[in-house]
Amino acid sequence: MPDTVLENGADPALKSLWAAVLTAARWTRGNSAPLQAPCTFVADPLDGLRAVADTSPEGLLQAHPSLGWVACAAAPPAAQAFFDLYLPLCNASARNPLTIAHLGQSLDGHIATSAGDSDYVTGPENLSHLHRMRALCDAVLVGAETVATDDPQLTVRRISGDNPLRIVLDPQRRLGSAHGVFTDGAAATLLVCDEARIERAGEKVGAAEVLGVPMHEDGLDLRSLLTALRARQLCAIFVEGGGRTVSAFLEQGLLDRLQIAIAPLVTGAGRPGIHLPARDRVADCLRLSPRVFAMGADILFDCELRGAGDPKAMAHPSTGTLRRII
Ligand SMILES: NC(=O)c1ccc[n+]([C@@H]2O[C@H](COP(=O)([O-])OP(=O)(O)OC[C@H]3O[C@@H](n4cnc5c(N)ncnc54)[C@H](OP(=O)(O)O)[C@@H]3O)[C@@H](O)[C@H]2O)c1
Numbered sequence: 258m259p260d261t262v263l264e265n266g267a268d269p270a271l272k273s274l275w276a277a278v279l280t281a282a283r284w285t286r287g288n289s290a291p292l293q294a295p296c297t298f299v300a301d302p303l304d305g306l307r308a309v310a311d312t313s314p315e316g317l318l319q320a321h322p323s324l325g326w327v328a329c330a331a332a333p334p335a336a337q338a339f340f341d342l343y344l345p346l347c348n349a350s351a352r353n354p355l356t357i358a359h360l361g362q363s364l365d366g367h368i369a370t371s372a373g374d375s376d377y378v379t380g381p382e383n384l385s386h387l388h389r390m391r392a393l394c395d396a397v398l399v400g401a402e403t404v405a406t407d408d409p410q411l412t413v414r415r416i417s418g419d420n421p422l423r424i425v426l427d428p429q430r431r432l433g434s435a436h437g438v439f440t441d442g443a444a445a446t447l448l449v450c451d452e453a454r455i456e457r458a459g460e461k462v463g464a465a466e467v468l469g470v471p472m473h474e475d476g477l478d479l480r481s482l483l484t485a486l487r488a489r490q491l492c493a494i495f496v497e498g499g500g501r502t503v504s505a506f507l508e509q510g511l512l513d514r515l516q517i518a519i520a521p522l523v524t525g526a527g528r529p530g531i532h533l534p535a536r537d538r539v540a541d542c543l544r545l546s547p548r549v550f551a552m553g554a555d556i557l558f559d560c561e562l563r564g565a566g567d568p569k570a571m572a573h574p575s576t577g578t579l580r581r582i583i
Pocket residue numbers: 359360361362368369370372373374375378399400401402403404406407426427428429430431475476477478479497498499500501502503505506528
């Protein structure tokens with residue numbers, strides 16, 4: 258029987274859980290000194306979280322010196338799935354940077370039709386989840402094709418929270434400057450290209466800053482990019498698509514988490530989600546140990562990739578119990 262977490266944007270219980278999670282993430286980023294002892298918090302209508310005694314039976318969340326944010330045993334069961342999904346993002350900091358990707362795909366593995374339409378593959382609950390992911394991260398990153406096809410805003414609109422920096426990978430600088438991310442002023446945007454294409458310092462595309470990174474045969478050096486982003490105090494990076502961009506991060510071993518939401522949709526043909534070099538044997542493929550969440554009619558697989566492929570980790574796979582985040 259799946260657990261149920263109340264939704265929707267207007268639901269006060271969910272709003273209060275979300276405010277607590279958002280405050281926890283901000284608290285971690287603002288707290289430069291390592292914790293010496295656990296701190297326990299309850300939800301607070303004004304401040305998101307309020308510190309209480311560690312022995313308080315009402316404790317909802319605890320910031321732990323070694324474990325990071327954890328749900329207290331007293332947290333209502335309906336809150337546990339919500340916390341399980343979002344607390345890993347609240348632990349991102351300069352000392353513990355995080356790169357996480359998400360794709361929403363059809364039952365037959367496509368993130369868009371062949372013509373590029375992806376409006377929308379997954380349902381409204383997963384869209385709210387995407388906006389929560391944006392709000393919990395310092396930057397949201399997409400490939401040039403997503404901007405060319407969707408002209409997305411990449412802002413936080415369905416829930417409360419701040420807009421992250423928007424990053425577009427456009428190695429050849431093929432995108433025109435009229436796209437919304439370069440002109441709408443809703444959030445800062447960084448255009449990342451092959452460093453050989455930078456003509457002068459301080460170049461802009463619309464209002465977007467241009468950053469050059471080394472380019473190799475198989476594309477941009479994404480490790481150099483992450484290093485440059487971390488030097489700018491951007492420690493939680495959300496790679497939101499499309500398939501080629503997420504696959505490049507996965508192939509270069511740069512993702513800490515991968516989330517795939519599967520919608521009850523059959524496109525028959527379409528643009529692929531993950532696409533990696535072929536393996537002949539199933540035994541050589543990447544078998545993950547996901548946590549599984551129901552979101553409306555969609556199922557989200559949330560996969561920890563740190564240590565994935567490690568036979569010891571695979572010997573104790575998660576139970577894959579389905580929990581509901583409506
Ligand atoms: N359902 C979803 O979750 C979801 C999410 C986002 C987008 N979409 C859909 O997905 C489609 C676009 O996805 P896509 O896979 O075709 O393209 P994409 O990942 O959006 O963009 C791919 C392009 O970005 C640049 N790029 C990405 N990674 C790079 C790297 N490591 N090195 C160099 N360049 C890199 C390249 O630009 P160049 O081509 O200029 O070399 C590459 O061709 C659209 O139809 C969009 O609507 C769906």
